[in-house]
Amino acid sequence: MWQRPTLSELIKRAVNMLNSYMQGTDAALRRANTHALAKMHAGGAHGLHGHLAYIAQQIIYDTAEMEYLERWAAIWGIYRKAAEYASGSVSFTGITGSVIPLGTEVKTAEETIYTLDADVTLVDGAGSGAVTAAVAGADGNADDGVILTLISAVEGVDTAATVGAEGITGGFDQESDDDLRGRFLARIRQAPHGGAAFDYVTWALEIPGVTRAWCYPQHQGLGTVGVTFVCDDQEDSIIPSPTTVAAVQAHIDYKRPVTADVLVYAPTPVELDLTIQLTPATVAVKAAVEAEIEDMILRDAIPGGDILISHIREAISIAAGETDHVLVSPAADVEHEDYEIAIMGTITWQ
Numbered sequence: 001m002w003q004r005p006t007l008s009e010l011i012k013r014a015v016n017m018l019n020s021y022m023q024g025t026d027a028a029l030r031r032a033n034t035h036a037l038a039k040m041h042a043g044g045a046h047g048l049h050g051h052l053a054y055i056a057q058q059i060i061y062d063t064a065e066m067e068y069l070e071r072w073a074a075i076w077g078i079y080r081k082a083a084e085y086a087s088g089s090v091s092f093t094g095i096t097g098s099v100i101p102l103g104t105e106v107k108t109a110e111e112t113i114y115t116l117d118a119d120v121t122l123v124d125g126a127g128s129g130a131v132t133a134a135v136a137g138a139d140g141n142a143d144d145g146v147i148l149t150l151i152s153a154v155e156g157v158d159t160a161a162t163v164g165a166e167g168i169t170g171g172f173d174q175e176s177d178d179d180l181r182g183r184f185l186a187r188i189r190q191a192p193h194g195g196a197a198f199d200y201v202t203w204a205l206e207i208p209g210v211t212r213a214w215c216y217p218q219h220q221g222l223g224t225v226g227v228t229f230v231c232d233d234q235e236d237s238i239i240p241s242p243t244t245v246a247a248v249q250a251h252i253d254y255k256r257p258v259t260a261d262v263l264v265y266a267p268t269p270v271e272l273d274l275t276i277q278l279t280p281a282t283v284a285v286k287a288a289v290e291a292e293i294e295d296m297i298l299r300d301a302i303p304g305g306d307i308l309i310s311h312i313r314e315a316i317s318i319a320a321g322e323t324d325h326v327l328v329s330p331a332a333d334v335e336h337e338d339y340e341i342a343i344m345g346t347i348t349w350q
Helices: 007-021 033-058 066-075 177-189 197-205 242-255 283-300 309-317
Strands: 087-093 105-107 113-116 126-133 147-150 160-169 212-217 224-230 261-265 268-279 324-329 340-349
Touching: 007 033, 066 177, 126 160, 177 197, 197 212, 197 224, 197 242, 224 242, 242 261, 268 283, 268 309, 283 309, 283 340, 309 324
Parallel strands: 224 261, 268 340
Antiparallel strands: 087 126, 087 160, 105 113, 105 147, 113 126, 147 160, 212 224, 268 324
């Protein structure tokens, strides 16, 4: 098996080669001209070996990266999911009759900028309009109630605006290499069947933001199919927004067999609350336990699936710094209905 030589090994090789071909020279001497030549040669060779090592990764599709991975995946019709722009509603206040023109920009305290999608006329001193983030990505998402500021003053309109009740959602980052590679390898290992259960999962995963999906044949009777999914990369919740659900529904409706009646829906989140006696009960150990439980939920939680108490105990036990614990509650496996999925709840420490 080929292994890339280190720079030190290449220098030694160059020194030995010069000493072999140039009798009476000791290229190992630090101040010798031949030593400088040996190091220069080794440096160049080291760069070439580095490039060869990189190319060796790109020619195999399970280790390829970036544009090389994209090119491999494109051969099988798999393409990287682009970043998506967040959008939502913003409320304005001011003098009745004032008009906020299309294209008006507002921003958050973190300098995230949104652009108004259409003119808004204030009625009874208030009005709301749809906005879209200026830059695609998850940073464009904002919770309801967040205060925004007009970048340029508009006559008769207050400087401050407020994100609407449904928030600004739908912003997703560009798909990572790992996620693209996972979809690509799944396509190679399992060819499309034109409507098998795994085809619906594949189609759902093609939508930006979707990270895990499940298919339930005969969901509501003969000829029906249920599809649900989550968005693990969302900041506040893995549960998809209505906008994302609608996008997945439209995409699957375009690809599904004409005989299939497909319902795409968001799973209902059920918080997994725990009560734990922990030793030692330090802030650091508590944080480690919480992180391990969150990771366990990410691995185990599926719609209708159980969270095993043995897995909860295992997650607590492997947390860094934990020496002993008692899981007070839950006292048994946590069961869920078909449409429910476990999410992290509240930990009560005793």
